[in-house]
Amino acid sequence: MKNPEAFELPEHLVSKFEEAKKLEWITLAYLISTIILMYLVMGSSQAMKTAWLEDAMGLLPAISFLIASRFAYKKPNSEFPYGYHRAFSIAYLAGAVALFAMGCFLLIDSAISLIKAEHPTIGTIVLFGKQFWLGWVMILALVWASLPSVFIGYKKLPLAKKLHNKILYTDANTQKADYTTAFAAMLGITGLAFGLWWADSAAALFISFSVLKDGYTNLKTAVLDLMDRHPVHVDTQNNDDLVEGIRGVVTEWDWVLEADVRFREQGQVYFGEVFIVPINDVDITFEVEKGLKILEDYHWKIYQVTIMPVKSLSEK
Secondary structure, eight states, X not given: OOOGGGOOOOHHHHHHHHHHHHHHHHHHHHHHHHHHHHHHHOTTOHHHHHHHHHHHHTHHHHHHHHHHHXXXXXXXXXXXXXXXXXXHHHHHHHHHHHHHHHHHHHHHHHHHHHHTTOOOOOOEEEETTXXXXXXXXXXXXXXXXXXXXXXXXXXXXXXXXXHTOHHHHHXXXXXXXXXXXXXXXXXXXXXXXXXXXXXXXXXXXXXXHHHHHHHHHHHHHHHHHHTTOOOBOTTTOOBOTHHHHHHHHHHTSTTEEEEEEEEEEETTEEEEEEEEEEOSSOOHHHHHHHHHHHHHTTOTTEEEEEEEEOSOGGGO
16 A cells, blocks of 8 residues: 555646646736726626626635645645545635535626616726726726636646646636636626616626536536545546556456456545455465555556455455
8 A cells, every 4th residue: 555655746747736836826916906906997887796706706716726735735644544635625615615606696696686677887087187988997907807817727727637636627717718707797888888778787697607607517526526426537527537547457467357446536636446356376465565556656646545355346
């Protein structure tokens, strides 16, 4: 069995992990500037208010990732003999719950605004001695809230896949799609300029649905992972073929008649068991120790493996 004291990311991923942390710090600084700017110019626009709250919620994944990264690789101890790998899973769940709750709130708030037929107004602002329609300033704020975010999201996506980190992937994917939120808010503001009072609330409703959908999808994934389902890829949610690869390796050992495997995700890594029906007259202890070494070196995500000899697979 692998020494639980010795877990470290492979050397080629250490720099990726550090880059991911750096990007999350950049994300925090960028989002804080966006939140302040949008708060100053949002006025009575429901679409701007919804987009502003969505950006505020965008702080959570970055904060959760940075906090979890401080705990996930702590050494196991008597209280946590399996280590702290699920810190990332807990962070992912916390972010998903918050996103889902905010989506529900925004949906209800936007729907009420639309039902009440509220007529928001957009005034003017004086800049450099000249009077400007505040809507143009709002649109500029939305451009700042979207374009850099899309670039940062694209930078995070390959890192999240390589690190098998779902909270980082969710954060990246959400930022990558931020332009849709900004575009919807721009349409709502432009609609007000043409006297379409409902355009603002309709845009806010669209943004709310987007937030709620993301929250539901991530909440479902987080709960399924904590229920120890079969490990899946972070981007496709398809079963990770790494598990079947392990089954293939084990069944090729000359001392194995039959074998079955089962694994579960704990944060970025997998824990699991390998059940083996051995041939007669084999040195089980020697073969198991040799097999563990092979599996430990198979892939960095395979962190903790137990090999269990059984008489038949029906007894596992």
